[in-house]
Amino acid sequence: MIKSRKIAVVLPCYRSAAHAPNVVQSLPKEVDWIIAVDDACPEKTGNHLLDQCGDNQKLIVLFHQDNQGVGGATITGMKHAIDLGADIVVKIDSDGQIDPNDVKRVAEPIAKGHADVCKGNRFYDPRLLRQMPIIRLMGNSALSFMTKWSSGYWNVFDPTNGLVAIHAELFKRLPHDKLERRYFFESDLLFQLYLLKAFVQDVPNDVTYGSENSGISIAHSIPEFFLKNIRNGIKRIVLTYFIRDFRVASLQILVGIPLSLFGLIYGLATWVGNSFEGTYSSAGEVMLASLPIIIGMQLLLSAAQEDIMSSPRTPVHGSLS
Template identity: 45%
Template sequence: MRIAVVIPCFKVTRHIEDVIARIGPEVEYIFAIDDACPDNSGDFIEQTIKDPRLKVLRHASNTGVGGAVITGYRAALEAGADILVKVDGDGQMAPELISQFVQPIEVGDADYVKGNRFYSGSAVREMPWVRLFGNAFLSFITKLSSGYWSIFDPTNGFTAIHARALESIDLDRVSKRYFFESDMLIRLGDLRAVVIDIPMRAVYADEVSGIRISRVMIEFLWRHTAATVKRIIYMYFLRDFSLASLNLLFGVILLTFGVTFGAVAWSGSIATGVPATTGTVMLSALPIVLGFQMLLFFASYDIASEPKVPIQRLRITTRVPMRADYRAKSRN
């Protein structure tokens, strides 16, 4: 399989030369995207790095890490790449791991492979506590929004994807900023693609990070909440309707009734000073217990339903051919 590496470049002139030099011979194409970098990363790369595999792409205005990666993805697909690897240019990721990332895709075990910095306890201790807390929180809500319960570290930018899986995604609708990695997981979950983690160790030195946790946390929480609701409605009430759907529906109804009735009865008891009767307590507690059990069953079913068969094995794509494709077919 032909492997392409995509590197978004923004204020990475101190590290990019070393990153590209460490990319092994298994890679056929390297696309570096200058995302309107104030340090002129594109000019720096062309002047200092002489690698025949390398091509520099430029943006007239900054589009964010997601926009830069999407530009590289499209260029790699046009070049005929089968596996597309995304590596950051700030030196936090070891390019020597590329062969490990692409191996599960090459043998047909996965459609998308991503790094996980939480596999090793020693690696976690080296991570700044702000990043540790933020990634732990985001990992949990990403499990809810994407349906990938067995993965962690969703914002990890070291990824590899099969071309067939990538072509099934509408790249025009993928988030262009810091939500890019999470949005990719959400859209891959909608496709039922197989995603796996690869252990890795990140290096934190003098790299420049433009992300501010306080600024993006609310945005991430809102986006993940909306994606969770959409996934559950689509997966359990539109695409399919099963016993899990009934458990979710009646579980929510019973739990809501029990909590609401109990709160009203409790407030009335406080106001009047008259203790609630045993029947009133049971009428509140029983729906809460039953509803909670039903929701636990639904969660267990959802976890067990994580995709198992890679879509690359199915040899199908949901990509809609463009008009140019139709014209080419008609000419042939």
């Protein structure tokens, strides 16, 4: 089935001159185009590719005059792939961590019409987790949970994975000018895909952590990712439950948030006030603080359950073409 689809692989390149040529040479024969985007790389990875892989007729190297980030490089490559007539576009990192043969794994479900988008999942095999540095593992886990909530794709276990395949029709419908250009690109892409109700499928993939240097600092990225996920999460909830539709979960959110906030604020204010006066809170004050919190949290948990069950589960690319 995959042979009947034209597949383009997009390779964002930045400080990966030592690994990118091997990635290009290792890509499966089913790939029709390999589009490497040199994102103003100080190592001139694009030139290295032309020198070492220039005889590969599938290889196309594009150059950015200014660094745009991994998202900007990916968007440039994907747009070019669409112009070439690709049916499926696969983005893979150029640092050699991802097995190039996994391109077929993520493209296959889309080629068969089973999914609109496929994301790699590094966490399917516990043995692979031993290779991942503990700080990176903890950071990825935290970022993944935040992305699940902000994007609405609770079924995607590794949303920040750099291996992603997308049907051409879905990419055409995305607001390219609104997509994040840097490291938040992977998470922001899922948020935009949710607004199109695209079905995203998890696909197990292998990773190898070697001598490559990660361009992303977990310590510096978590605050930025946290704030941007909060932004996207609020946008998604407002659009999903109050603009595009209004349902039981909408009421649960409307009632649950004020109740929880009232109980929390009243409880803290009462506790602080009584502490200054050297008195204990009465049973009535405790109940007035705790009951709204309990009811509010129950309502919000019910809304969360509906949100989890509402993750898109049906491919839509057939209705877009």
